[in-house]
Amino acid sequence: MVAIKIERLTKKFGDFTALSDVSLDVQPEEFVTLLGPSGCGKTTLLKLISGFLEPSEGRIQMGGTDVTHIPPEKRDTALCFQSYALFPHLTVRENLEFGPRQKKVPVSERKARIDDVSEKLDLTAQLEKLPNQLSGGQQQRVSLGRALAMRPSVILFDEPLSNLDAKLRDQVRIEIRRIQKEYGLTAIYVTHDQAEALAMSDRIVVLNDGRVEQVDSPELLYHAPKTKFVADFIGDANIFPGTIVGQKGDNIFQVETTIGTIEVETPTAPASKNVNLCWRPESAVIGNIGITAKVVHRAFQGHFTDLMVETNGTIFRVQAKRVEAQEGDDIQLSVSPNEVILLDQNA
């Protein structure tokens, strides 16, 4: 049985449609990330799942039960807020104990849960402190602990790392994933940070303008984006419109683009001659064959060098480990046909 079943969910605020016809199945113990730019509807979807909003259309089931109109306090979910939302007048222990007390969990069980959570999140020494006496990372852990102490079936995260510095973010990211696996929780995680989504998720739901663009594993989203939006939003991508001008064998098509002819390998023949194709900057191989381009900008990034290059007035990006070329130099580059992705024309 699926943990969460979302069926044709739509949410309107007056004339504005924040979410349109969204359907999604989340499996038990799966970590699913809702990813998209600001205003794409990801937080609205999370609020619908948590019960803070009621949908205009559609329904939500959890563990087979329809919870569409059940208020948040009666749902088997726990939400970790972006602002942590700790109760400032209560100590860490009291914050952790709040949920179980509300659910009338017996004292001994409550104590066991607090001990377990505080030990796993390294909060034992902080239990008698007030939230304002804790660092950002510790507050984040209390927020997570407070949700975990509820032993929910589904844990929801609303951009929980956005207030942390980069180093701490990496640390807490790993911690969240470890805890989620350890407790066997189904998790829905909202972020606009694609790196965070790629690193943490079993599956990612990419949202744009209130609609689902693509739902896939991080690897598939990166290597096989279906739409221009996904290709552009997840990682860096060079996207070109083009026209099919020839075919090599069964699966390789030659596409004429503004930068030259690019070969693309696809198992299914394109429906139209006009196509959009994309390739990742790191897929380009700098050598002695292929398209000639001039380096217009060069930025050394440590483990790779980022080049902005120009061909026929079109600027695109190339990334390579070792690059001798400097700004103003000409380079030649090629992309293997199986690294070029044909994007969905209808999307």
Added chain:
Amino acid sequence: MKLRRGLLIIGLLTPGLGLILALIGTVVYIAVSQSFGYYSLNGTSEFSTEFWSKMAGRKAFKRSIQYSIYIGVFSAIFSVALAYPLAIWLRKPFAGSNFIGAVLKAPLLVHGLVAAFLFINVISYHGILNQFMQWLGIWSEPRRLQNDPNAYGVLILQTWKNMPFALLLLTGAVQSISDDVLDAARDLGAGTWDRFRRIIAPLTVSGMQAAMVIIFIGAVADFSFQVIAGPTNKQSLSQLMVSFKGRGDWHSAAVVGVSLMMIALVGSAILAVVARMVMRGRIK
């Protein structure tokens, strides 16, 4: 440098704080001195505890103390109890919320005496309320509601007059609680009452204390509502003080006045402490 800084601070504070201290100090000093026989306007001025001991033996004085405390405490409680749900309701702006807020605060603009007279007009023997109840057929004949022995009229007037003030203080306090904190409580299973008891009340306890204390002090010293709408068989401390003064007994009036100040001070402290204890909502 420190001395100059200190003098500068004192100099800056003197026009405001100095005046307040001088005025309050003078009044308190005169009242306390008079209650012990000094500053006699019609006799010899000398130290005496006679006025205190005589007053302590008076039943009317004890009844006045009880009555004034009753009015003060219940006015404060009712005003705050009524203001809380309104403050929570008005926490988030909605269409018409500014208008509703303004209407609710309107009693602040109406003088107490005017309000009392209007209230009497409403509840008098031939007043609107009696007429309305008879028109509905609930009462067959007019009832005497004015100057009721339990001072419900005074409590209604006090609550009507003071609730907007409590609302002003509590609205700010309630609005300062973030949506996320309230949503978190809800998400963790807290219903409406638990959210109020465990989150809103403890986080707004300072505003609530301020409202309670200020309303209590005003209501415990009530004169105008009591004179117009209060029970005829009971006197508030202010009323008793004025009656002594009217008889030219300034020393007894001073005793009542000092008692009133002490009750206001001690009562406020007790109310503030009790409010904090009841409302802090700690999980222990």
